[in-house]
Amino acid sequence: NAGVTQTPKFRILKIGQSMTLQCAQDMNHNYMYWYRQDPGMGLKLIYYSVGAGITDKGEVPNGYNVSRSTTEDFPLRLELAAPSQTSVYFCASSLPENIQYFGAGTRLSVL
Amino acid sequence: DAKTTQPNSMESNEEEPVHLPCNHSTISGTDYIHWYRQLPSQGPEYVIHGLTSNVNNRMASLAIAEDRKSSTLILHRATLRDAAVYYCILRDVGSGTYKYIFGTGTRLKVLA
Numbered sequence: 001n002a003g004v005t006q007t008p009k010f011r012i013l014k015i016g017q018s019m020t021l022q023c024a025q026d027m028n029h030n031y032m033y034w035y036r037q038d039p040g041m042g043l044k045l046i047y048y049s050v051g052a053g054i055t056d057k058g059e060v061p062n063g064y065n066v067s068r069s070t071t072e073d074f075p076l077r078l079e080l081a082a083p084s085q086t087s088v089y090f091c092a093s094s095l096p097e098n099i100q101y102f103g104a105g106t107r108l109s110v111l
Numbered sequence: 112d113a114k115t116t117q118p119n120s121m122e123s124n125e126e127e128p129v130h131l132p133c134n135h136s137t138i139s140g141t142d143y144i145h146w147y148r149q150l151p152s153q154g155p156e157y158v159i160h161g162l163t164s165n166v167n168n169r170m171a172s173l174a175i176a177e178d179r180k181s182s183t184l185i186l187h188r189a190t191l192r193d194a195a196v197y198y199c200i201l202r203d204v205g206s207g208t209y210k211y212i213f214g215t216g217t218r219l220k221v222l223a
Contacts (some may be wrong), residue, residue: 015211035213043155058210071166072211090154099145100211102154 006103013081013110019024021076021106023091029101031094033058033073034066036087037105043090046084049074050096081110115199120218123189131184131217133199138179143202145211146184148195155198158184194221200221 007022009010014021018019025032030051030106035043045058063085074093078085092100116134123129135144141164147155159166159173161182165174172185186193196216 032208042214042215043211044213045210048210092154099157099160100147100155102156105152105154 004055004091004103005092006106008106009104010107011109013108014085015110017081018079019079019081019108021089021091021108023038023074023076023103024066024072025074025091025093025101026072027093027101028071029093029095030071031040031100032068033092033094034074034076035090035092035098036060036085037090038087040096046089049089051098067094078108086089086110114212115201115214117197117199117214117217118203119215120220122220122222123186124222125191126188129189129193130198131186131197131219134181134182135199135201136180138201144173144175144179144182145200145202146171147196147198147200148193149198149216150195158197160202171176181207189219189221191221191223202223 004025033048034046039042044060046060046064047066049055052071055066068074086109087106090102090105092102094100145160146158148158149155159171163174174183188217196218198216200211
């Protein structure tokens with residue numbers, strides 16, 4: 001049972017480049033989430049989804065986009081990367097009213 | 112959204128109990144109190160959660176004040192592997208989305 005899988009583990013982007021962070025879960029969870037964690041800080045919610053085709057903004061959505069075409073996958077798209085998006089990104093999934101399971105994270109640097 | 116307040120850091124000796132406090136004075140009646148921990152270079156992992164009553168599981172105990180404005184995570188015998196950042200989180204159920212609001216957590220150092 002793989003749980004929540006994030007790819008890539010590390011990435012360096014140049015300012016203005018775009019990329020997609022991948023997240024997949026094999027637990028048939030309806031809910032999925034994207035967080036970012038800046039150094040020494042807690043996690044901040046970027047976007048979340050309560051099911052395929054349904055997404056909504058969290059605390060810090062600017063500069064990001066998401067889609068949810070399947071239950072299993074919840075990719076996070078960065079358009080026109082900026083140094084302020086240098087962070088560690090975590091994906092999580094859960095059943096409704098249940099605990100969240102987190103992936104190992106993607107460490108992104110924008111230079 | 113209700114917020115939590117935790118000490119930035121705490122230290123404990125190995126094999127001694129650890130009490131990690133959390134204040135949540137603006138908690139609403141339907142907010143669950145969740146605790147997660149984050150080991151170095153890993154994603155957060157679930158520890159325990161509760162609503163009103165004290166809770167126990169294999170990892171820890173959760174003591175919730177009668178007025179629910181504070182709670183304490185209890186590790187009964189700290190080990191070196193328990194060194195992590197511990198987050199006390201209120202689950203936002205107001206919109207039915209079950210979002211978590213993370214604070215900055217308490218960094219626990221365990222001394223050998």
